[in-house]
Amino acid sequence: MARAMVEADDLGIRFVRNRRRNLRLREMFIHRGSRQPAAGVFWPLRNVSFSVAPGDTVGIIGRNGTGKSTLLRLIAGVLIPDEGRIRVGGAVAPLLELSAGFSNDLTGRENVHLVGSLHGLSPSFLRRHFDEIIEFSGEQIAKAIDTPVRHYSSGMKVRLGFSVIAQLQHPVLLMDEVTAVGDADFRKKCYDTIDRLIAEGRTVMLVSHNENDLTRFCSRGLYFDGGRLRVDGTIREALDAYHDVVRP
Numbered sequence: 001m002a003r004a005m006v007e008a009d010d011l012g013i014r015f016v017r018n019r020r021r022n023l024r025l026r027e028m029f030i031h032r033g034s035r036q037p038a039a040g041v042f043w044p045l046r047n048v049s050f051s052v053a054p055g056d057t058v059g060i061i062g063r064n065g066t067g068k069s070t071l072l073r074l075i076a077g078v079l080i081p082d083e084g085r086i087r088v089g090g091a092v093a094p095l096l097e098l099s100a101g102f103s104n105d106l107t108g109r110e111n112v113h114l115v116g117s118l119h120g121l122s123p124s125f126l127r128r129h130f131d132e133i134i135e136f137s138g139e140q141i142a143k144a145i146d147t148p149v150r151h152y153s154s155g156m157k158v159r160l161g162f163s164v165i166a167q168l169q170h171p172v173l174l175m176d177e178v179t180a181v182g183d184a185d186f187r188k189k190c191y192d193t194i195d196r197l198i199a200e201g202r203t204v205m206l207v208s209h210n211e212n213d214l215t216r217f218c219s220r221g222l223y224f225d226g227g228r229l230r231v232d233g234t235i236r237e238a239l240d241a242y243h244d245v246v247r248p
C-alpha cells in the first residue's frame with residue numbers, strides 16, 4: 001500500500017473555553033453585578049485516527065463547532081496536538097482563508113509577491129507566472145493591480161488570493177469552504193481549478209457544508225460529531241450519517 005499522505009493516530013486537542021483574564025474597563029461595565037462565565041477545558045477532537053492515501057479526496061463533514069477547521073489546522077501544523085500524532089507526507093497548502101496574508105497598504109502587484117512568497121513560491125516563479133495570475137484573477141483586478149488593496153472589495157481580494165493559490169505545487173491541499181465566497185464567475189474558476197488539482201493527483205481535504213461540492217470533489221468522507229470521528233467511509237456514507245442528525 002502507498003505511504004499515507006496524512007495520518008492521524010489517536011489525535012486529540014484541548015481548548016480552554018472562557019479563559020479567565022482581567023476584564024477591561026468596558027467589559028467590567030458589561031459584566032457588573034454578574035459573574036464571569038466559568039472557564040472549562042474541552043476537547044473539540046479526541047481519539048481521532050484515520051489514514052489518507054496520496055490522491056485521496058476527502059470531505060470533512062459535521063455540524064458547526066465539531067472540530068472540522070481545528071482538524072485542518074492540526075494537519076497544517078498551525079495547532080499542536082495534546083494527544084496522539086498527526087503525520088503529513090508532503091508539503092501542505094492550507095487554503096483556509098483566501099485573502100490571508102494580504103497587506104492593505106501594498107498594491108495588488110506587491111501582494112502577489114508577498115502572499116506567493118508566504119506560500120513558498122520563489123521570486124523567479126512569481127515573475128514568470130505573474131501575467132497568468134493576473135489574467136486568472138480577472139479584468140477588474142488587472143485594472144487595479146497597482147492600487148493598494150485597501151481599495152479592493154473583499155471579493156477582489158479573495159479572487160487575487162485564489163489566483164496565487166491556484167499556482168501552488170503542494171501535494172496536499174486543505175480547503176475550508178473555499179467555494180462559499182465570491183460571485184458565480186469566481187466559483188466557476190474555483191471549481192475548474194479544484195478539478196484540475198484533483199486530476200493532477202493532489203490529495204485534497206475539503207471542509208464544506210455544501211453537499212454538491214462534497215459529492216462533486218470527494219470520494220471519501222469523514223463525519224465528526226461530539227469531537228469524535230463517527231464515520232470514515234464513502235462520501236455518501238458520511239453524508240447519510242450527518243443527515244441522520246441534521247435533516248437536509
Ligand SMILES: Nc1ncnc2c1ncn2[C@@H]1O[C@H](COP(=O)(O)OP(=O)(O)OP(=O)(O)O)[C@@H](O)[C@H]1O
Nearest residue numbers: 015016017044062063064065066067068069070071
Ligand atoms: N483557539 C480556540 N480556543 C478555544 N476554543 C476554540 C478555539 N478554536 C476553536 N474553538 C472551539 O472549538 C470548537 C471547534 O471549532 P471549529 O472551528 O474546529 O469547528 P468547525 O467544525 O470548523 O465549525 P464550523 O462548521 O462552524 O466552521 C468550537 O466549539 C469552537 O468554538
